[in-house]
Structures are given as structure tokens and as C-alpha cells.
Amino acid sequence: MAKRKTTIHHAEIVQRFSVRLRELRRSRGMTQIELARQAEVTVSYIWKLESAGAAPGIDLVDRLATALGTTPTDLLPASSSPDTIALLRSQARKLFDGLLAGADRETLLMLNPLLARLSESP
DSSP: OOOOOOOOOOOHHHHHHHHHHHHHHHHTTOOHHHHHHHHTSOHHHHHHHHTTSOOOOHHHHHHHHHHHTSOHHHHSOSSOOOOOHHHHHHHHHHHHHHHHHTOOHHHHHHHHHHHHHHHHOO
């Protein structure tokens, strides 16, 4: 009788970990091969970790953090970022409205050139 392949569904933190691991590795200019060598795992396992296909143990998180020159905490974001474009836009609007409501002449003289430059950028 053939074994049926089962799909493992990892917790959301595994996805966040995979994104953070890839970001940190790339920001350090490291290849998956270099990271694997320094963390003492296979390249295919690094690929699995970066694609959220595997959940690492605590000892491996520590080795990966050491190899990347960071902390295990930095590799394990507590929650996904709520910084959606709508949330960021809402926060910017509140800050801008508050600033504009109490702005004096000097503030407006500083603010207008900044806004002009920001509106020119893509």
C-alpha cells in the first residue's frame, strides 16, 4: 500500500520567519550556500526555510542568527506588519492634518518645499 503524501500547514510565524531570513541574508550579501555553510545545514534546507516549507528548531534559529550577525529575536517577528498602504495613508493624513492645523508661518515655509519635492518623486 502506497503512503499518501500529507501537506503540513505551518503557523503564520513560519511564513514571517522565512521572509525575514531571506531579507537578512540578502541584506548581508550572502548566498544560500554561504549561509548554509556558516549555519551548518544543507543548502536545500535553507531553501526550504526561505520558502516556509520547514519550521526550524530553536538551536537552528540561533545558528542562523549568529551566521547573519543578528539575534534570534530579530529572526522571529512577533506579528505580521500591520503597515498596509491604507493604514500608512491614514496615519500620514492624521499627522499632516494635525501639523497643518497648528502650523505657523515658519512651519509652512519649511513644509511647502518638502511637499513640493515629495510630489515630484514617483
